[in-house]
Each structure stands twice: as structure tokens, then as C-alpha cells.
Amino acid sequence: MxxxxxxxxxxxxxxxxxxxxxxxxxxxxxxxxxxxxxxxxxxxxxxxxxxxxxxxxxxxxxxxxxxxxxxxxxxxxxxxxxxxxxxxxxxxxxxxxxxxxxxxxxxxxxxxxxxxxxxxxxxxxxxxxxxxxxxxxxxxxxxxxxxxxxxxxxxxxxxxxxxxxxxxxxxxxLDSNEKIENFKENDSIGIGMTVTAMAVVFSGLFLLYIIFKQVGKFAIAASKRNAKKAAGTASGVSADAGEESGEIFAAIATALYEMSDDNHDVENTVLTIRKVARTYSPWSSKLYGLREVPRK
CATH class of the missing domain: 2.60.40.1260 (Lamin Tail domain)
Known part of the structure; x- marks a missing residue:
């Protein structure tokens, strides 16, 4: 099957x-x-x-x-x-x-x-x-x-x-192109073609000039807007400075005092004795340089 x-x-x-x-x-x-x-x-x-x-x-x-x-x-x-x-x-x-x-x-x-x-x-x-x-x-x-x-x-x-x-x-x-033949008949020496080509080139350059000019204006405007935003932010921060209350400063001072006190709570109960070692010489002893004042 x-x-x-x-x-x-x-x-x-x-x-x-x-x-x-x-x-x-x-x-x-x-x-x-x-x-x-x-x-x-x-x-x-x-x-x-x-x-x-x-x-x-x-x-x-x-x-x-x-x-x-x-x-x-x-x-x-x-x-x-x-x-x-x-x-x-x-x-x-x-x-x-x-x-x-x-x-x-x-x-x-x-x-x-x-x-x-x-x-x-x-x-x-x-x-x-x-x-x-x-x-x-x-x-x-x-x-x-x-x-x-x-x-x-x-x-x-x-x-x-x-x-x-x-x-x-x-x-x-195709032995010939109808459009080319008409162009040759109406513009035998090529003046029209030259003018047309130059017009196309200069039109393109002018269009590029307009485009670049508009792009430049847009970029400058955007830069100014960003600068204004940055200046506004900075002024807001400076305006807020100095508005802290006295309580904040008191708390900061207290914290600093406590921190400085903690650093010396052990050292202030310790007496340190340092022995100074000097070389003995009879020539430098004041004992031999003392003279009894004569009595009159």
C-alpha cells in the first residue's frame, strides 16, 4: 500500500x-x-x-x-x-x-x-x-x-x-533620442545648456547657504536657552545660602566640641616623665667654677 x-x-x-x-x-x-x-x-x-x-x-x-x-x-x-x-x-x-x-x-x-x-x-x-x-x-x-x-x-x-x-x-x-535632437535644434551652440547648468549649481549653493544659516541660528538660540537655565539654577543656589538658622550652627559647634573633647579625655590624666641623659664632664660642671666671695 x-x-x-x-x-x-x-x-x-x-x-x-x-x-x-x-x-x-x-x-x-x-x-x-x-x-x-x-x-x-x-x-x-x-x-x-x-x-x-x-x-x-x-x-x-x-x-x-x-x-x-x-x-x-x-x-x-x-x-x-x-x-x-x-x-x-x-x-x-x-x-x-x-x-x-x-x-x-x-x-x-x-x-x-x-x-x-x-x-x-x-x-x-x-x-x-x-x-x-x-x-x-x-x-x-x-x-x-x-x-x-x-x-x-x-x-x-x-x-x-x-x-x-x-x-x-x-x-x-533607437537611432536617436527625440529630446536630444530637439535640444540640438533649439540650442546648437550650447548656451542654453551652459546657463541651465550654472543655474542649477548656484541654486544648489544658495539652498545650502540658507540651510546652514538656519541651522546656525537654531544652534545659537539653543545655546542661549541652556545658558539662561544654568544661570537661573546658580542664582537659586546662592539665594538659598546664608538662610540657615542659629540652631544649625549651635548643633555644628556642639558636635565639634564633643569631638575635640573625646580626643583628650584619656591624655589629660596621664603624666609623662621623660629622662634627659647628659654626658658629665668636670669641665662643664658649675661646681668648680664657684668662688667664695672674700670678706672684708
Whole structure:
């Protein structure tokens, strides 16, 4: 019973993964094709061949490994995109390039068919099941050399010949900026730009001056308030000084007297006799220096 549950769970995971992968692969589009490459982009071998650009229109990553590219409506599995190459993982709104050189042994992005400029070229992208068509396009014959055929805007429906070939990048390129062109037309020598730049700089300096001035005023006012508070506190302390009553002084004097009396209550009853030792010498004795006063 447990094995059956595990088997059903694994089958569900596989089917879910396959369905999610198919849904992601469905967002891929054939975006641009160069049939006649005479003097254009070269491959990783330095050779010029026709190429096919795919574009991821979704906001999620798409792995196209296992899908199929073909130029034959009767053979949708003509070129299976190999698995195991990390470059088949296409980030959101990014491009990848396949070389139609008929040499698949050169790598993942070299298909096993070529394109002929003299005839219509059918190109299709099939999902991993080999039956679900993701995208297809027929390139008209007689394409000019080094002029690609692609969508005017990446992933959109409108196709046209693109005079600017854009392999692995956006098909719509801006040759100029309307705002810059208008600026050049109205200010050809740049006086307006100079005046504008100087006005911006001086306006910024003036604004900084105002800010610093206001901050300085605020700091000075705060300093004055603090000084007044300190002066008021000091005057209050000095005003309170000298207001002590006589009782406080009497108590202090009594305490001092008691403390001084305690220091001598033992010493005043002790008699200390210190013996003075002197060296005796007859020369220093007064006895020998006394003379009897003569009587008359």
C-alpha cells in the first residue's frame, strides 16, 4: 500500500514537472532569422552561416533543452536540442542563437539543417513531446545578404526585414533620442545648456547657504536657552545660602566640641616623665667654677 502511494506521488511530480516545463517552453518565440550571411556575425568557429534567434517572452527562466527545431513540416523532431548544456537555460526576456550550418557535431547551438536564400524557408519550434507546436515562421525567398527577417519588436506579431541585424539583442534599436535632437535644434551652440547648468549649481549653493544659516541660528538660540537655565539654577543656589538658622550652627559647634573633647579625655590624666641623659664632664660642671666671695 505504501509503495503504491509513493509511486502515485512520484508520477504526479513527474507529470507536474513536465507540464510546468511545457508551459514555460511555450513562451519561446522565433524572433529573428538571417538567411544569407555574407559579412555579418560569425560563430564560435569564426565561420559565417545562417542563424535563427529565439526569444523568451516570459518573466521566468525557460529551459529549451529537449525541444525541437526543424525546417521540415513533416519532420517536427528534426533537430532535438541537447540536454545537459546550461546555455539552454534562457533568462527572462533574453535571446539565444542557433546556427543553421548543418553541422550539429560542432555543439548544442549548431542545427542539422541549413537555410537557402533562393527559396522560402520554413522554421518551427516544437515542444519536448515533438507534437506541440510552439512557434513557426516562413521566411520569404530572395532575402538580401546581411539583411535579417524578424519581428519589429521582440516577441510581437509584426515581421519585417531588419536593415540593422541584431543577433542576441533587441530588434528595436533607437537611432536617436527625440529630446536630444530637439535640444540640438533649439540650442546648437550650447548656451542654453551652459546657463541651465550654472543655474542649477548656484541654486544648489544658495539652498545650502540658507540651510546652514538656519541651522546656525537654531544652534545659537539653543545655546542661549541652556545658558539662561544654568544661570537661573546658580542664582537659586546662592539665594538659598546664608538662610540657615542659629540652631544649625549651635548643633555644628556642639558636635565639634564633643569631638575635640573625646580626643583628650584619656591624655589629660596621664603624666609623662621623660629622662634627659647628659654626658658629665668636670669641665662643664658649675661646681668648680664657684668662688667664695672674700670678706672684708
Amino acid at each position: 505504501i509503495n503504491k502511494k509513493i509511486g502515485v506521488l512520484l508520477l504526479f511530480v513527474v507529470l507536474f514537472s513536465f507540464g510546468a516545463n511545457a508551459q514555460r517552453a511555450a513562451s519561446m518565440r522565433i524572433n529573428e532569422v538571417l538567411v544569407d550571411n555574407e559579412d555579418n556575425f560569425v560563430d564560435d568557429y569564426g565561420k559565417r552561416h545562417p542563424w535563427i534567434e529565439l526569444y523568451n517572452t516570459s518573466a521566468g527562466t525557460v529551459n529549451i533543452a529537449g525541444c525541437y527545431l526543424t525546417n521540415d513540416k513533416n519532420n517536427p523532431k528534426k533537430y532535438p536540442i541537447p540536454k545537459g548544456d546550461v546555455l539552454t537555460i534562457i533568462p527572462p526576456h533574453q535571446h539565444t542563437l542557433f546556427w543553421a550550418d548543418g553541422e550539429p557535431n560542432r555543439g548544442t547551438f549548431h542545427v542539422n539543417f541549413t537555410l537557402d536564400p533562393a527559396t522560402d524557408n520554413y522554421i518551427a519550434l516544437y515542444d519536448a513531446d515533438g507534437r506541440t507546436l510552439i512557434d513557426e515562421i516562413t521566411i520569404p525567398a530572395a532575402q538580401k545578404a546581411d539583411v535579417s527577417y524578424g519581428r519589429v519588436i521582440d516577441g510581437q506579431d509584426e515581421w519585417a526585414q531588419l536593415t540593422k541585424v541584431t543577433p542576441s539583442t533587441n530588434n528595436l534599436t
